[in-house]
Amino acid sequence: MKYLSLIIMILMSPSCSISKKNASVVKEKLIVTFSKGKCLGNCPVYDLYIYNNGRVVYNGIDNVKKKGVYETLIALDTVKRIEYLMKHFSPEEIGNTNGRDIPFTILKINDKKVVYRSTRSSGNLLKINNLIENIKDKL
Template structure:
C-alpha cells in the first residue's frame, strides 16, 4: 500500500513539472558534414527563448552553449520561419556525395536541404539564427 501511495505521489509531482525536452524544440537547425570545411553544428530554440547550441566543426563558436533570446529576437525568428511556409516545403532526398546537408525543423515539421538549394525565407531564418548565436 505504501508503495502504491508513493507511486501515485511521484506521478502527480512529475506530471506538474514541465521539462524541456531536446526532442521538442520550436526550431531545430542541424548542419552536417561535407568533405570540405562546411560548418557542423546543432542548434535548438525553445518556445521560452532558451537556445542550446553545440558547435562541432568549422564554426567560430565551438562546444556546448546555452543562452536565452530576448522577446524581440524570439518574435523576429518565429516571424521569419512562419513566413517560410514550412507546411508546404518538401525534403530533398537526392544522394550527393560532397554537399552539405541542412536539416531544419519548425513546429514539428522537419525538412532537409542539400547544398545551397534552400528557399530564400528559410535561408533568412538560418542567417538570423547564425548571427544571433555567433556561428
C-alpha cells in the first residue's frame, strides 16, 4: 500500500519541464487580429496575428507574394504603439465605408473590433493600418 501511494503521488505531481512549458504558453496572449478581405480584383487577402510578446503570425491566403503561414518577431515597442493608437482613435477616423470594389479590413484589438476600408481611414486608425502593413511587408 505504501508503494501504491508513492506511485500515485509521483504520477500526480507535475514535472518541472511541463510546468515551464505551460508557463510560457500562458504568458503569450493574442492582442491584435488584422484581416484583409477580398475585392472584385486582385486585392491581397491575408490574416495577421500579433501577440503580446512580439510574436507575429501571418497567413497569406490569396493574391499575396507569400502564401501560407509565416512567423516573425517584432519589437515590444511596436506592440505597445499599436495598443496605444487603438485606445486613442475616434469613430470618425473610420471614414466612408461605401463602395463596391474596395476591400474591407477587420481589426480586432483586445475587446475592440473595427471594420473599415483602409483607403478611406485617417488619423490613428490609418497609423495602425500602416504599422501592420509594414510588419507584413517585412515578412
